[in-house]
Amino acid sequence: MFKTISVIGSGVMGSGIAQSFAVGGYSVIVNDIKQEFLDKAKKNIHENLNLLVGSGDLTEADRNAALGRIRFTTDLKEAAGEADLIIEAIPEVIDLKWNLYDDLATYKKPDAVVSSNTSTFPITKLTARESFDGKFIITHFFNPANLVPLVEIVKKKDTDLNLVQSVKNLLLSIGKTPVVLKKEINGFIANRLQTALMREAFSLVGQGVADADDVDKAITAGPGFRWAFVGPTRIADFGGLDTWKRVFDNIAPDLDKSEGAPELINKLVSTHKLGTKTGEGLYKYSGDDVRAQLKKRDNYFLELGRIKKVNE
Ligand SMILES: NC(=O)c1ccc[n+]([C@@H]2O[C@H](COP(=O)([O-])OP(=O)(O)OC[C@H]3O[C@@H](n4cnc5c(N)ncnc54)[C@H](O)[C@@H]3O)[C@@H](O)[C@H]2O)c1
Numbered sequence: 001m002f003k004t005i006s007v008i009g010s011g012v013m014g015s016g017i018a019q020s021f022a023v024g025g026y027s028v029i030v031n032d033i034k035q036e037f038l039d040k041a042k043k044n045i046h047e048n049l050n051l052l053v054g055s056g057d058l059t060e061a062d063r064n065a066a067l068g069r070i071r072f073t074t075d076l077k078e079a080a081g082e083a084d085l086i087i088e089a090i091p092e093v094i095d096l097k098w099n100l101y102d103d104l105a106t107y108k109k110p111d112a113v114v115s116s117n118t119s120t121f122p123i124t125k126l127t128a129r130e131s132f133d134g135k136f137i138i139t140h141f142f143n144p145a146n147l148v149p150l151v152e153i154v155k156k157k158d159t160d161l162n163l164v165q166s167v168k169n170l171l172l173s174i175g176k177t178p179v180v181l182k183k184e185i186n187g188f189i190a191n192r193l194q195t196a197l198m199r200e201a202f203s204l205v206g207q208g209v210a211d212a213d214d215v216d217k218a219i220t221a222g223p224g225f226r227w228a229f230v231g232p233t234r235i236a237d238f239g240g241l242d243t244w245k246r247v248f249d250n251i252a253p254d255l256d257k258s259e260g261a262p263e264l265i266n267k268l269v270s271t272h273k274l275g276t277k278t279g280e281g282l283y284k285y286s287g288d289d290v291r292a293q294l295k296k297r298d299n300y301f302l303e304l305g306r307i308k309k310v311n312e
Helices: 012-023 035-054 060-068 076-081 094-107 161-173 190-206 212-220 223-227 232-239 241-254 263-270 287-311
Strands: 004-008 027-031 070-073 085-088 113-116 136-141 150-154 177-180
Touching: 004 012, 004 076, 012 027, 012 035, 012 060, 012 070, 012 136, 027 076, 035 060, 035 070, 035 287, 060 070, 076 094, 085 094, 094 113, 113 161, 136 161, 150 161, 161 177, 190 212, 190 263, 212 223, 223 232, 232 241
Parallel strands: 004 027, 004 085, 027 070, 085 113, 113 136, 150 177
Antiparallel strands: 136 150
């Protein structure tokens, strides 16, 4: 059903999504508003594919074939007109998305499916102006999309279940792990879970209970070590639900319940400590530091991906 995939928006997410489909054997068209953005995306994809060659996950011939399957264009009509699936990955600004959807409705093939990589907009809001006759779905990839397997699928109440299944099959065919939400909810699944945990992490650092580094270690060496293979609900079953009842009853009353961003984040943002992009957040960074840390992160993700592929 899906042969050509167009990705609209070639930024952080779009370039990773395009790479995943190209490596998976699909023809990919990448569109952005300026050639310089496409050039940057092309460079990023090339570097990320080289990482796979370096780790032995891809041969040089496969890398070249994947690159050969991606076409870059600033012409939306061309990108939309040839695709069986159009994945929108432009900034999280509703008017930008709606304006793009108006154009896509004009240019796309009648049977083509449109999906959005939105992280926050409900599907009902996205389709409030252009419904695409039900051929619209949310496919929420995780950053870095070329390495993280999860893709959350959000459908509307009346979305054809065959369409959901065919998008799911497509994602499985490129080695992704799709999950389908049974109903719409703000933040979907993974970001709700992540935000709940991060609220408490920032609260612990803010209260002076532990340094950021030790809070991070408490996750990466503890619960996070298990979570790559055993999720939280199964862990509760393994531990015993009577035990977990006591854990909740004893700890839940003390957990942070702030409704907006944690105080510590507000304080850092107000002093322009935004993380790697300004050289300081909870940690301090130099330019080289960041590049080295990202490379190390990507190598760990590759290794973990390999272990998961073998064991699942
Ligand atoms: N960054 C993340 O971690 C992340 C994770 C999951 C989902 N998302 C979601 O993915 C989407 C894209 O986020 P991003 O981080 O890749 O943004 P980004 O700013 O890195 O990239 C967006 C790209 O879209 C291009 N663009 C803007 N308007 C366009 C148009 N009309 N036509 C074609 N291209 C256009 C921009 O030039 C830019 O290159 C957003 O909806 C975001 O919420 C982001």
